[in-house]
Structure formats: C-alpha cells, structure tokens
Amino acid sequence: MILFIHRKDLRIDDLTAFDYIHSLGRPSLHVLILDPFLLRDGRDREHSGINFLRHVSRLIREYRKAGAHLEVLAGEPHVVVDQLLDALPIEEIVLNGDITPYALVRDRKLKVSASARGVPVTTLIDHTLADFGDFQHFAERRTPYQVFTPFYKKWNAYMHLFFRPSSAVTVRDLQTRPLPDREAWSARFPLPLDPEAAGTAPDPAQTLSDFLEGGLRAYEAQRDRYAFETTSGISRHLNTGALSVRRAYEAALGSERHEAWTRQLAWRDFYLYQAVYNPDFFVYEKKFDFSGLEDTLFERWCRGQTGIPVVDAAMAELNATGHMPNRLRMVTAMFLTKNLRCPFTLGERYFRRKLADYDNVLNRGGWLWSASLGFDASPYFRVMNPVTQSETHDPTGMYIRRWLPHLAHLGDKEIHKPQADAIVDLKSSRAAAIEIYKHMLAEAKPDAGAGPAGFSPDGFPPV
Numbered sequence: 001m002i003l004f005i006h007r008k009d010l011r012i013d014d015l016t017a018f019d020y021i022h023s024l025g026r027p028s029l030h031v032l033i034l035d036p037f038l039l040r041d042g043r044d045r046e047h048s049g050i051n052f053l054r055h056v057s058r059l060i061r062e063y064r065k066a067g068a069h070l071e072v073l074a075g076e077p078h079v080v081v082d083q084l085l086d087a088l089p090i091e092e093i094v095l096n097g098d099i100t101p102y103a104l105v106r107d108r109k110l111k112v113s114a115s116a117r118g119v120p121v122t123t124l125i126d127h128t129l130a131d132f133g134d135f136q137h138f139a140e141r142r143t144p145y146q147v148f149t150p151f152y153k154k155w156n157a158y159m160h161l162f163f164r165p166s167s168a169v170t171v172r173d174l175q176t177r178p179l180p181d182r183e184a185w186s187a188r189f190p191l192p193l194d195p196e197a198a199g200t201a202p203d204p205a206q207t208l209s210d211f212l213e214g215g216l217r218a219y220e221a222q223r224d225r226y227a228f229e230t231t232s233g234i235s236r237h238l239n240t241g242a243l244s245v246r247r248a249y250e251a252a253l254g255s256e257r258h259e260a261w262t263r264q265l266a267w268r269d270f271y272l273y274q275a276v277y278n279p280d281f282f283v284y285e286k287k288f289d290f291s292g293l294e295d296t297l298f299e300r301w302c303r304g305q306t307g308i309p310v311v312d313a314a315m316a317e318l319n320a321t322g323h324m325p326n327r328l329r330m331v332t333a334m335f336l337t338k339n340l341r342c343p344f345t346l347g348e349r350y351f352r353r354k355l356a357d358y359d360n361v362l363n364r365g366g367w368l369w370s371a372s373l374g375f376d377a378s379p380y381f382r383v384m385n386p387v388t389q390s391e392t393h394d395p396t397g398m399y400i401r402r403w404l405p406h407l408a409h410l411g412d413k414e415i416h417k418p419q420a421d422a423i424v425d426l427k428s429s430r431a432a433a434i435e436i437y438k439h440m441l442a443e444a445k446p447d448a449g450a451g452p453a454g455f456s457p458d459g460f461p462p463v
C-alpha cells in the first residue's frame, strides 16, 4: 500500500502524486495531518488559518462526494508517520514536494523515519508551472536568473515547449483505502478542532472561470483599480493547492489577451525559483545590519492608525477580511519599511497571520521586493508615495470611503491627503529612508546566506 500525505495540494484532481499512484496501480492510504506548528499561536483563528481550514473542509467533502477515503489526523507529521509505518503494510510514501525551510526539515524527518524502515519516499513537483531543474537545463544556466525579464522570456519559451497539461486522473481513479481501526487512530492523534466547523471555501474552479469569463480581458488595464474587483482572487486557492496552477494557466491560454495575467503566474514561479536558487532568500535578515531601523510605529501601522488614508484603509481591509489588493500590499509594505523604517520581517510576520492567501515564499518575495532586497527588487531609492498612488489608482477615493467611513465626507482631492495627526511626514521620512537603505545595502555581509536546508543548485532540494 502507498501512503500519500496531503499538504499544499488540497484538491482531488490534477495532482502529480495522483498520476504517479495511478501509474503504479496499487491501493493507497490518503492522510492529511493537521500540524500543530502550522496552527500555532491561534493561527486557526486568523484569516490565513481559517482559509486553510476551509479548504481542508472542502477537501473532506470532495473525498466524500467521490466515494474515496481521506483520513484527517493531528500531530507532528513524522510522529504520525512513524506509527503508521509501524502498524500498516506501507511500501512507499508519496508526497508533492515543498521548498520552505520548515517543510524541508519536516520532510527530512519523514525521510529518516521511512529509510529506517526501508520504505522509499517519492517526492514529486506539483506546485510550480516550470520544473526548475529541467528549466535550468533548458536555459543552459549554470547560475540562476536574477532578473525577472530574462527569466520570463526563457520561461515562456520553456512553457511553450514543455508545459505539462493538467491530468484527467482524479481521486476516483485511485484505490483509496480507509484506515483500519480508525477510532483508535483518532484517539491517538485527536484533532484539536473540527475543520468542518470553519465553513467551506468557495469553489476554486468557479472563482477561476468567473474571472476568465469576466475580468481577464480588462486585466492589463484595470488590475490596479483596486476599488473594484479587477483581479482573479485565485491566490487563496492556489496557495492551499485547492486549485492547480497548471489548470489556471491552461485555462487562461485559451482566452484572448491572457499575457498580462499569465505573466503574474510567471512572477509566482520566479519567487518560487528564488526560494530554491537564491541561497539568501530565507536569510536576508542575517545579511543586513537593521540597527538603523526601529519598530516604534509598527503597532500604529498594524491597527491602520497612521493618518495616511490609503494605508489605513488597506490595513482596515486586511484586518477585517484577510484581503489586500496587490498594489496596496506594495504601498503599505514600502510605507512600513521605508517611511516608518521598520524591519521588513515585522510586516512579513503580520501578513503571515492576516492574509487569507498567505504563502511563505510569495509573502517573503513581496516583502523583499518592497524593502529593496532579493533578486530584481525595487531600487532602494524607490519609495512609493501613498498619496500619489491613491490619487492615480483610485481618483475618487472610493476605496478609502469604503474602509474609512469617517473620511467619506471629504472631497475627491482632499480624501487622499495625510490627516493632521499623521504619524510621519512623507517627504522627510522618504529622504531619511533613502540614506539608511543606501548604507545598509552597501554594507551587506556577503557570506551570511546559508540557504535553505538541502539547497541544491540542480533543482528542487532533496526532500
């Protein structure tokens, strides 16, 4: 029997792992392990945790509807797996790979357990569009791309030739088996909460098709008009794996004027690529001296009490709903790291809890870009002016009126301007930030980048 463990692939069709298990023609036990580390510190009550649990709930229902078996247990993954391996005739473990530092350590422990029992672990690539190992060979690169535009050019050529279309295999085609003596297992690894109580996530396929039929054509022109719903809203489905990125890409290719949108999917791949190939990606905070930075105004930013209307409106939306449009993520992140001179790690940590679509790599990528760190980041002297951004992308201040009703009475010109009690002067704080970042970047420690555990320049780290 095969043991398959769901992680960031909470769906029942188009999984690389399912194709593999199907090709073996053997029965499989499918398990989802609620990991206390990922639900630590009340994460289950934050938007990111709630989104995850709603997708777990949807997965449970989809298995049920398909007449297939899914077992949900809770505990440290390697402890649960140890016991499953000891009790059941498991011949192979199959996983879709993950690349974050925590995931690498977690999966290394699984591998140690499995290899101590002579059980092979097969790790497959599922969550990126390009297979980065193949891509590097195709591009004939010995060193990684550091700039998006040439990466994207080559990525497009690669995708044109080697894109693997989504699969027709679903969980219905597999011989899933229930866990024998389930009650005893549930007692041994009891769930700390009922995932189905969180409600069910909306149908990812519906979210995607609504966008492709509606917003895609106007995406290029409208994507930054954040007062309206002009983007796809698929990120919360993509990041739990409830929606296959291959399916999203493939569906868009069939539509006219998809390029601006599929380019964003390439940005997603570019950050995931950096997480594998940029040894500093997860350790930038060790490379720089942040002593010129401070955290005194951080709480005001979190609460949306900065006196800069568009920043406060964006934080109000984030805190209430778990959503913030991409343009405003850049504006609020730059405001925090540059105008308020807070280390990017504080904002990154806050978004981790609050964003419904939180993804470790994409979130870090966005924060690094905003803080002028990482491959192809925004230059240190670029500090978006929140007032100008607001005037440009939301001229009538509709978004501010929605999220800050106490400002709704202000006129279209006045509404964007800093309030009398604004916590910072935009002009002088910008000038100070440019000086500080200039020095900080010039004095980076060259050898601090240890890289994620298991970093391999040939492709995905061995997990």
Ligand SMILES: Cc1cc2nc3c(=O)[nH]c(=O)nc-3n(C[C@H](O)[C@H](O)[C@H](O)COP(=O)(O)OP(=O)(O)OC[C@H]3O[C@@H](n4cnc5c(N)ncnc54)[C@H](O)[C@@H]3O)c2cc1C
Binding pocket: 223, 231, 232, 233, 234, 235, 236, 238, 239, 261, 264, 265, 267, 268, 271, 324, 325, 326, 327, 329, 330, 333, 351, 355, 357, 358, 359, 360, 362, 363, 364, 365, 366, 367, 370
């Ligand atoms: C500071 C900061 C933090 C961020 N944190 C996250 C995060 O935790 N999770 C997350 O999914 N995205 C994050 N992003 C990227 C981006 O804001 C979201 O992907 C986007 O807003 C999701 O909305 P959508 O699905 O409607 O996107 P669409 O505009 O419809 O784009 C489709 C998909 O393309 C990808 N994409 C779009 N924009 C970007 C981008 N700038 N970088 C990388 N991929 C992109 C996403 O997978 C997205 O779902 C962050 C950006 C910044 C600046």
